[in-house]
Amino acid sequence: MQKQRTQRDGSDGRQGAPGDRSRAVLIVVRRIIRSVDLQSRHVARTVGLTIPQLIVLQAVRDLGEVTSTTLSAHVSLSPATVTTILDKLEGRALVERYRSSSDRRVVHTRLTREGDAALRKAPPLLQEAFVSRFEGLKPERQEALLSALEDIATMMDAGTGDEGAWLLGPERAQDEV
Amino acid sequence: MQKQRTQRDGSDGRQGAPGDRSRAVLIVVRRIIRSVDLQSRHVARTVGLTIPQLIVLQAVRDLGEVTSTTLSAHVSLSPATVTTILDKLEGRALVERYRSSSDRRVVHTRLTREGDAALRKAPPLLQEAFVSRFEGLKPERQEALLSALEDIATMMDAGTGDEGAWLLGPERAQDEV
DNA sequence: CCAAATCTTTTGAATTGTAAATATTTCGCG
DNA sequence: CGCGAAATATTTACAATTCAAAAGATTTGG
Numbered sequence: 183m184q185k186q187r188t189q190r191d192g193s194d195g196r197q198g199a200p201g202d203r204s205r206a207v208l209i210v211v212r213r214i215i216r217s218v219d220l221q222s223r224h225v226a227r228t229v230g231l232t233i234p235q236l237i238v239l240q241a242v243r244d245l246g247e248v249t250s251t252t253l254s255a256h257v258s259l260s261p262a263t264v265t266t267i268l269d270k271l272e273g274r275a276l277v278e279r280y281r282s283s284s285d286r287r288v289v290h291t292r293l294t295r296e297g298d299a300a301l302r303k304a305p306p307l308l309q310e311a312f313v314s315r316f317e318g319l320k321p322e323r324q325e326a327l328l329s330a331l332e333d334i335a336t337m338m339d340a341g342t343g344d345e346g347a348w349l350l351g352p353e354r355a356q357d358e359v
Numbered sequence: 360m361q362k363q364r365t366q367r368d369g370s371d372g373r374q375g376a377p378g379d380r381s382r383a384v385l386i387v388v389r390r391i392i393r394s395v396d397l398q399s400r401h402v403a404r405t406v407g408l409t410i411p412q413l414i415v416l417q418a419v420r421d422l423g424e425v426t427s428t429t430l431s432a433h434v435s436l437s438p439a440t441v442t443t444i445l446d447k448l449e450g451r452a453l454v455e456r457y458r459s460s461s462d463r464r465v466v467h468t469r470l471t472r473e474g475d476a477a478l479r480k481a482p483p484l485l486q487e488a489f490v491s492r493f494e495g496l497k498p499e500r501q502e503a504l505l506s507a508l509e510d511i512a513t514m515m516d517a518g519t520g521d522e523g524a525w526l527l528g529p530e531r532a533q534d535e536v
Numbered sequence: 537c538c539a540a541a542t543c544t545t546t547t548g549a550a551t552t553g554t555a556a557a558t559a560t561t562t563c564g565c566g
Numbered sequence: 567c568g569c570g571a572a573a574t575a576t577t578t579a580c581a582a583t584t585c586a587a588a589a590g591a592t593t594t595g596g
Contacts, residue, residue, distance in 0.1 A: 203493070203494070203501050203505060204489070204490045204493050204494065205417075206505055207493065207504070207505055207508060208395075208410075208414070209414075209434075209435070210505065210508040210509050210512050211391060211395060211508065212395075212411075212414065212434065212435045212436075213435045213512040213515075213516065214388060214391070214392075214508070214511060214512045214515060215392050215395065215435075216435045216436070216584095216585095217512065217515035217516050218385075218388060218389075218392065218515070219551095219584075219585080220585080221515075222551090223550085223584095223585070223586080226550085232550085232551075233385075234389075234551080234552090237385070237386075237389065240382075249575075249576090250575075250576060250577090251574095251575065251576085257389065258386075258389045258390045258392075258393045259389075259393070259552080259553090260552070260553050260554080261553095261575080261576070261577085262552080262553065262554080262555095262576090262577075262578085263551080263552055263553070264576095265576065265577055265578085266551080266552085266577095267551095269577095285560075285561070285574090285575085286559075286560055286561080286575095287559065287560045287561065287574065287575045287576070288560095288574090288575060288576085289575075289576065289577095312381070312514045312515050313381045315514045316380070316381050316384065316514060317380075317381065324380050325380075326503075326507065327384070327507045327510060327511060328380060328383055328384055328387065330503065330504045330507030330508065331384060331387040331388065331391070331507065331508070331511065332387050333504060334391060334504060334508065335387050335390040335391045335394065337489045337492045337493060338390075338391060338394035338395070338398075338489050339390065339394055393552095393553095396552075396553080396583095397553080399583090400552095400553070400554080400582085403582085409582085409583080411583085411584090426543075426544090427543075427544060427545090428542095428543065428544085436584080436585090437584070437585050437586080438543080438544070438545085438585095439544090439545075439546085439584080439585060439586080439587095440583080440584055440585070441544095442544065442545055442546085443545095443583080443584085444583095446545095462542090462543085462592075462593070463543095463591075463592055463593080464542065464543045464544070464591065464592050464593070465542090465543065465544085465592095466543080466544065466545095
């Protein structure tokens with residue numbers, strides 16, 4: 183027997199609820215996340231490497247001999263994940279790993295000839311459709327979109343503040359609220 | 360639909376990097392993905408539900424009595440994932456599921472009182488930091504950012520064309536289901 | 537009444553991140 | 567100079583999420 187309430191927040195009925203547009207942002211972001219995920223699975227099935235793996239491969243090419251940590255920062259993946267990915271790439275002989283002679287803790291990674299060859303033949307990581315559409319836009323529009331994404335990313339990157347145990351509660355987890 | 364580009368001619372090779380900005384887009388998108396993922400894990404640890412779970416919960420609230428399929432479309436998650444999430448939400452008594460009386464295949468989901476109460480106390484799903492920053496922007500800027508995201512999402516959503524087995528070789532699975 | 541279609545769930549495989557473990561270097565201090 | 571603690575870099579162990587594909591149920595149509 184639930185009460186029908188047309189108003190969501192009991193306190194104020196003003197428009198422009200605080201999380202309104204933010205929520206829209208989240209929804210769109212999820213759409214993007216899903217697109218990228220699906221595309222990654224698709225690519226993985228057809229070429230044998232996921233998008234993150236390809237990104238790492240590109241990063242290795244671009245950065246030369248890099249450490250896992252540096253790589254990790256560049257591709258926005260945790261060190262552990264980078265290790266996993268490098269395992270795969272190494273297994274396919276697309277990269278080589280070797281410990282630094284000066285510091286044995288450090289592991290350098292570099293592209294093999296196969297890796298380089300593979301990358302040369304690599305298709306755009308995003309859908310052809312996306313790339314052609316995007317490249318079809320006016321440069322200024324491209325800039326605007328990219329800039330917007332960067333702003334969003336920067337705003338998101340920043341905070342990892344801890345707000346709120348509202349469900350589990352600090353002390354009472356099962357009390358009727 | 361999409362223009363065919365002279366790509367299989369084999370010419371191509373090297374150039375002014377056509378996918379240059381596209382790639383920048385991808386990088387930034389990955390940054391956003393990671394941010395959201397980290398935030399989701401953080402929220403999960405503190406409140407016991409991940410962001411997707413909260414999104415589904417919100418969707419159930421907003422849409423009333425919904426089927427999994429409808430829900431799936433709204434939250435940009437596969438039906439299978441929605442099922443998994445609903446299992447959890449039901450386990451916590453935040454939603455109820457019941458089969459449609461008219462069509463037994465269909466399962467409706469609706470919010471319980473607990474679910475409603477939980478949502479009222481829910482924090483913004485994105486970082487506080489992000490929300491406050493974002494809300495601090497001029498409305499027009501907010502619109503612009505949102506609009507940009509939507510454009511990106513739309514461009515990405517579209518294509519799931521299959522291009523290229525470049526690593527596994529020219530021959531790939533011949534049968535497409 | 538059987539076959540095709542529809543909606544949901546289960547199964548199985550893959551990715552990712554946190555936390556702990558491992559290895560190595562650096563540095564303080566006797 | 568040498569020993570051990572702390573710091574640093576990477577990897578392993580483990581848990582959680584997601585999706586595609588197949589399986590279950592149920593309805594609809596010929």
